[in-house]
Amino acid sequence: MSAVAYKWFTFVVLVLGGGTIFKLSSLKDAFYVPMQEFMGLSNTQIGMALSVYGLVQTIGNFASIYLADRFSKRKMISISLVGIGLTGIYISTFPGYMGILISWALLSFWGEIVYWPVLLKAVRLLGTSEEQGRLFGFLEAGRGIVDTIVAFTALAIFVGLGETAFALRGSILFYSGIVIAVGIVSYFLVEDDKVSQEVLEGKVSQSKVAFDGMLKAIKMPEIWVVSFMIFSVYSVYCGLTYFIPFLKDIYGLPVALVGAYGIINQYGLKMVGGPVGGFLVDKKFHSPIRYTRVALIIAIIYMVIFMMLPHKNFNVYLGMVLTLGYGAIIFTMRAVFFANVDEIDVPRDISGAAMSIACILGYAPQLFCFALYGYLLDSYPGFTGYQFVFSCMIGFSILGVIISTVLLRMVKRRKAMVQ
Incomplete structure (x- = not known):
């Protein structure tokens, strides 16, 4: 083979x-x-x-x-x-x-x-x-x-x-x-x-190599910035869950369509968003960070326009298409946000430590986002509650744009120092 x-x-x-x-x-x-x-x-x-x-x-x-x-x-x-x-x-x-x-x-x-x-x-x-x-x-x-x-x-x-x-x-x-x-x-x-030559020769233990790698990863600021960028994208991703009750409450989504929409929203978009996001990162933008920034800007514009639309005058199928379109943008970013770790030139021997840090901060929104979004919907019934939820998603997207911009500057500065 x-x-x-x-x-x-x-x-x-x-x-x-x-x-x-x-x-x-x-x-x-x-x-x-x-x-x-x-x-x-x-x-x-x-x-x-x-x-x-x-x-x-x-x-x-x-x-x-x-x-x-x-x-x-x-x-x-x-x-x-x-x-x-x-x-x-x-x-x-x-x-x-x-x-x-x-x-x-x-x-x-x-x-x-x-x-x-x-x-x-x-x-x-x-x-x-x-x-x-x-x-x-x-x-x-x-x-x-x-x-x-x-x-x-x-x-x-x-x-x-x-x-x-x-x-x-x-x-x-x-x-x-x-x-x-x-x-x-x-x-x-x-x-x-691959084990280092020093470990093979018994000059240093694998435990010490792993511990030193952990400290190296912790001290690398770019890893933490990438983690916060993932944090922002995942915070927006958590909000996609609430498109289901939104369509049910505002559009009167029939129970028969709830399951179908849920499958498309979770599985269909994942299957489509992954390859599309990967292709755009590798072939068009040649940078996961740059692609994420552009996609977040598009998501912000999309959601601002979406909030201004006369939803009560649209039929449920148009509502499904509009929400799935936004979800598709988010899924292209979610599929590739761990690819950012490579762009910041994390040494390959500390890839595990870097990914662990990214997981800690990147997935942190699941600890509070669902509670936050649920609280807003319970406290402000009707379309007002959803406007607050969508506004939070816009806010996290703006945060992501700021972080990705900072990260691009850090990457540019690091490359300049190497040259």
Whole structure:
């Protein structure tokens, strides 16, 4: 097998892992009611499990700054996938409430702390600087495809087995089995990290190399600026969730169309936005930072015009098209925002630490954005509440434009110093 073919075959394996590892932690997406009926969980208990997941993720990502470069990505990826699968097998026994809390804590540990930063590191190391947009874009699109196929297959298993407690166990075991299988395949196809000559000769330990790399990443200001740029984009992305109630409340979106819109909004745009964003970054802008700035400016203009439109005079299908159009812009940025790490010339041996820092700050909006947007809608009923939400999204977009402008200047200054 040629080097190019091997690279893309490895990439497919990474996509399979990225598209399956979070299905168990997102079990509620397809099986919320069955979880209540057959596992005896209340709304509060399911919510608490998700809160535990988020808490472990937030605290644990600080540890991943060190862990992501301390151990081989081949071992980290395969072990975490198998760990997720084994946790899923335990969940299929329908443990008590405490067992559920422990399970979701483990799902967060394996998926968010051990796996995700290392996956991003592995994807970055697969290609050159000229390929980063396409790699991360196709990663997002591929995950969307795998996510959709696996979710619908699990749902088919549940229906085919009679929608009983046994059927739910079957679906959970399917999720568990497929992620374990991908973990085993990953062990044989994902390469080990390259170890420095000093480590090979015993002059320094791998632990010290990882610790020094962590400190190096923490002291690199460009990594933090990139993380805040991701933060701004993700804050806007969180707002896309509220297009569903917006269409329902303002346009009278029929219940029959809610599910279809949700699938297009989450899976369809991901599959389209990834390749489009990657192509634009690599072939047109030759810079993920520059593309992000332009896309954010377009998003600002789009949303300002959108807020001024006479929505009550439009039919629901036009409303769907308008909101999906805005979502498509955001998804092109979301697909490639980790490609920015390469543009700031982060040394490849600290890629894991850099990605971990980006995850800590970049995903931080999920800790407060949903609560903020929900509060605004509850406090200001009707179109006024949505105007406040959309205004916040514009504000985060403006913040992103400012940060990306600062970052471009930092990159230009760094290149000038090198020359």
